Amino acid sequence: DAMVIQNPRYQVTQFGKPVTLSCSQTLNHNVMYWYQQKSSQAPKLLFHYYDKDFNNEADTPDNFQSRRPNTSFCFLDIRSPGLGDAAMYLCATSIRLAIHEQYFGPGTRLTVT
Amino acid sequence: SQQGEEDPQALSIQEGENATMNCSYKTSINNLQWYRQNSGRGLVHLILIRSNEREKHSGRLRVTLDTSKKSSSLLITASRAADTASYFCATDAYNYGQNFVFGPGTRLSVLP
Numbered sequence: 001d002a003m004v005i006q007n008p009r010y011q012v013t014q015f016g017k018p019v020t021l022s023c024s025q026t027l028n029h030n031v032m033y034w035y036q037q038k039s040s041q042a043p044k045l046l047f048h049y050y051d052k053d054f055n056n057e058a059d060t061p062d063n064f065q066s067r068r069p070n071t072s073f074c075f076l077d078i079r080s081p082g083l084g085d086a087a088m089y090l091c092a093t094s095i096r097l098a099i100h101e102q103y104f105g106p107g108t109r110l111t112v113t
Numbered sequence: 114s115q116q117g118e119e120d121p122q123a124l125s126i127q128e129g130e131n132a133t134m135n136c137s138y139k140t141s142i143n144n145l146q147w148y149r150q151n152s153g154r155g156l157v158h159l160i161l162i163r164s165n166e167r168e169k170h171s172g173r174l175r176v177t178l179d180t181s182k183k184s185s186s187l188l189i190t191a192s193r194a195a196d197t198a199s200y201f202c203a204t205d206a207y208n209y210g211q212n213f214v215f216g217p218g219t220r221l222s223v224l225p
Contacts, residue, residue, distance in 0.1 A: 004155075033213070041217070042201055042215035042216060042217050042218055043156065043201070043215050044215070045212055045213055045214070048212070055212070057212065088153075090155055090156065092156075097207050098143050098144075098205055098207035098208060100161075101146060101158040101161050102146075102156075102158065102213070103158070104148075104155035104156040104157070104158075105155050106154055106155045107153075107154065107155050109153070
């Protein structure tokens with residue numbers, strides 16, 4: 001089945017230690033998104049790729065970076081995780097921007113110790 | 114922020130009853146979407162309604178959109194315990210310079 005896969009599902013990292021979360025898709029969608037969702041809150045868009053074009057939300061901290069080496073994979077890099085970065089990180093895809101539904105992966109829950 | 118409020122924040126009903134959740138937003142949109150999220154899981158798309166549409170149905174779901182009031186509602190009829198989840202509306206305003214924004218969500222509990 002076509003799907004969005006996130007690895008790992010649970011990630012524990014130490015304060016200040018760089019961490020990378022990965023997302024892959026078999027849907028061949030043009031757009032890939034990264035969201036941060038803290039407990040009992042709405043998902044918050046961090047950035048998205050439309051093909052190779054990177055679009056950063058204005059309020060996304062510089063601590064968060066992303067890479068999309070090919071259509072199928074997208075990575076979220078947190079350069080120096082702080083305690084406030086503990087959250088669920090959700091990857092999503094869509095065929096194109098605007099007027100298209102998003103398909104979400106199961107998420108990676110990040111714990112910072 | 115693009116998104117306003119969802120109400121109620123939490124809703125508890127008995128199985129078989131209808132559940133209505135409301136969403137408001139602030140500026141023009143291309144479309145509005147509703148998603149469901151079971152606890153600790155990813156989001157699942159339910160319905161997309163375009164800005165020129167007023168009502169859409171999908172199974173037991175009915176969504177309305179009133180662009181003059183900048184509001185939408187999601188009605189779940191004949192609720193089931195399996196409908197217990199958080200429900201989020203999300204506005205897509207790409208043509209208006211605003212990317213995808215989720216509302217705060219409504220936590221629905223359907224009691225057996």
